[in-house]
Amino acid sequence: MKTKLFRKGDIAVILIILVVAAAFWLYQSRQTDKLEAVISVDGKVVEVIDLSKVDGKRTIELDTEPEIKIAVENGAVYFEEAGCDDKLCINCGKLSKKGDTAVCLPAKTVVTVSGANVDVMTY
Amino acid sequence: MIGGDCNLKKIGAVVAAIAAVALIAFIAWDSIFNCTVTKDFFAMDTVISVKVTGGKAKECTDEIEKRIQELDGILTRHKPTSEISLINKNKGGTLSDKTAEYFRLLLDVSKKSGGAFDFTLGAVSDLWSFGKSPSVPDEKELAKALSESGYENVSLSGNNLTLKSGIVDFGAAGKGIALDEIRTILEDTKAKEAIISVGGSVLIYGKNEAKVGIRDPYGNAGRSIATLNLSGSCISTSGSYERCFEENGTTYHHILNPETGFPVQNELVSVTVISQSGLLSDALSTACFVLGIEEGTKLAEEYGCEAVFITKDKTVFATNGVAAKIEITDNTYNLKTYEN
Numbered sequence: 346m347k348t349k350l351f352r353k354g355d356i357a358v359i360l361i362i363l364v365v366a367a368a369f370w371l372y373q374s375r376q377t378d379k380l381e382a383v384i385s386v387d388g389k390v391v392e393v394i395d396l397s398k399v400d401g402k403r404t405i406e407l408d409t410e411p412e413i414k415i416a417v418e419n420g421a422v423y424f425e426e427a428g429c430d431d432k433l434c435i436n437c438g439k440l441s442k443k444g445d446t447a448v449c450l451p452a453k454t455v456v457t458v459s460g461a462n463v464d465v466m467t468y
Numbered sequence: 469m470i471g472g473d474c475n476l477k478k479i480g481a482v483v484a485a486i487a488a489v490a491l492i493a494f495i496a497w498d499s500i501f502n503c504t505v506t507k508d509f510f511a512m513d514t515v516i517s518v519k520v521t522g523g524k525a526k527e528c529t530d531e532i533e534k535r536i537q538e539l540d541g542i543l544t545r546h547k548p549t550s551e552i553s554l555i556n557k558n559k560g561g562t563l564s565d566k567t568a569e570y571f572r573l574l575l576d577v578s579k580k581s582g583g584a585f586d587f588t589l590g591a592v593s594d595l596w597s598f599g600k601s602p603s604v605p606d607e608k609e610l611a612k613a614l615s616e617s618g619y620e621n622v623s624l625s626g627n628n629l630t631l632k633s634g635i636v637d638f639g640a641a642g643k644g645i646a647l648d649e650i651r652t653i654l655e656d657t658k659a660k661e662a663i664i665s666v667g668g669s670v671l672i673y674g675k676n677e678a679k680v681g682i683r684d685p686y687g688n689a690g691r692s693i694a695t696l697n698l699s700g701s702c703i704s705t706s707g708s709y710e711r712c713f714e715e716n717g718t719t720y721h722h723i724l725n726p727e728t729g730f731p732v733q734n735e736l737v738s739v740t741v742i743s744q745s746g747l748l749s750d751a752l753s754t755a756c757f758v759l760g761i762e763e764g765t766k767l768a769e770e771y772g773c774e775a776v777f778i779t780k781d782k783t784v785f786a787t788n789g790v791a792a793k794i795e796i797t798d799n800t801y802n803l804k805t806y807e808n
Binding site: 352354355357358361362364365368369371385387388430431437438440442444445446447448450453455457458461462463464465466467468 | 710
């Protein structure tokens with residue numbers, strides 16, 4: 346008598362286990378953090394860049410008022426050019442560690458490196 | 469034994485099915501009742517970050533944004549129609565209940581701090597032009613502006629305010645006031661937890677503790693030198709690294725000494741105050757910076773608040789009540805507990 350490799354019951358168990366595993370993976374994936382540069386304008390995320398995956402230099406020009414240019418290279422992100430008066434955003438320098446943040450208030454633009462070790466900063 | 473195998477498989481299938489249903493139910497429950505909504509927006513000349521969990525989180529964040537934009541229109545002296553602008557223009561007036569309460573509290577802090585906190589320095593601040601094109605003001609102009617300033621020129625009777633001279637500026641308390649307003653919305657919408665930042669003034673709402681980083685005074689705004697594990701608190705920091713500029717080799721920062729009209733010169737680079745009240749945490753962080761460690765600690769104690777002082781030589785002084793909750797994360801800084 347030939348024995349089947351899988352019976353209906355086996356397949357059902359495997360499927361259920363797969364569903365459980367997939368659901369658990371989905372749940373966990375919501376909570377992971379990476380070293381990513383998150384660029385947002387007026388509260389809306391416009392770009393997320395994995396800092397480790399940029400070869401050479403990449404620049405992002407944002408059509409904000411005033412206009413700004415953001416650069417990514419060597420695992421860091423920074424404001425390269427900004428049309429604002431105070432240039433505080435450029436003076437923040439290169440952001441490369443978790444939580445590093447630079448803001449251009451006139452352009453309503455925030456650049457932050459995600460995955461901070463704290464929940465919130467006081468400054 | 470074939471029958472036994474079948475039973476085992478049936479039991480296995482049932483257990484797996486129950487586990488799957490339980491997990492899906494947990495995820496669904498978590499998504500519905502512990503739904504977290506985050507929102508960043510710009511108002512009050514700063515960045516505001518809102519993270520709300522539970523309750524009507526979406527409704528709550530929308531309401532917070534709306535309320536903060538309204539508050540901006542009331543408290544800023546740079547909009548001609550704001551309540552504060554009208555007070556400055558008309559040298560007083562009849563206040564709304566809430567604004568009258570803000571004035572009462574701020575007058576109290578001004579008095580108890582011996583004038584180290586003063587919310588009538590608008591004219592002095594304008595001469596420095598922080599945040600625009602800052603420069604050291606003309607000596608005579610500064611002396612004139614300073615002579616016309618002073619919280620003693622403000623008198624409040626019920627909701628009627630009289631301003632003899634000076635320009636009211638809520639810059640050193642506005643972020644804290646915003647936190648108090650936000651807490652009311654969180655309570656009304658039955659939020660479970662929230663982490664709010666109004667330009668670095670923070671509200672940790674709910675029973676769970678959150679890790680609050682204190683900014684590295686000498687590094688990027690996102691880097692911390694210490695963390696505070698806190699729940700149900702407002703945390704504000706005043707630091708000499710904000711809005712500073714250099715002129716003829718000297719660095720000037722934005723925290724003005726109400727006596728001299730010049731930036732405060734003492735051993736401090738930042739002061740963090742922890743309070744139940746946003747307004748108090750914000751106003752006291754400025755007052756304590758002006759007063760220094762010894763007098764600042766006494767003032768914080770008078771209001772039942774805790775404080776963390778960071779000095780130029782990288783010593784972190786924490787008051788008794790917060791010493792157990794602080795962890796130094798940058799080993800170039802040393803922690804000391806301050807006792808009066």
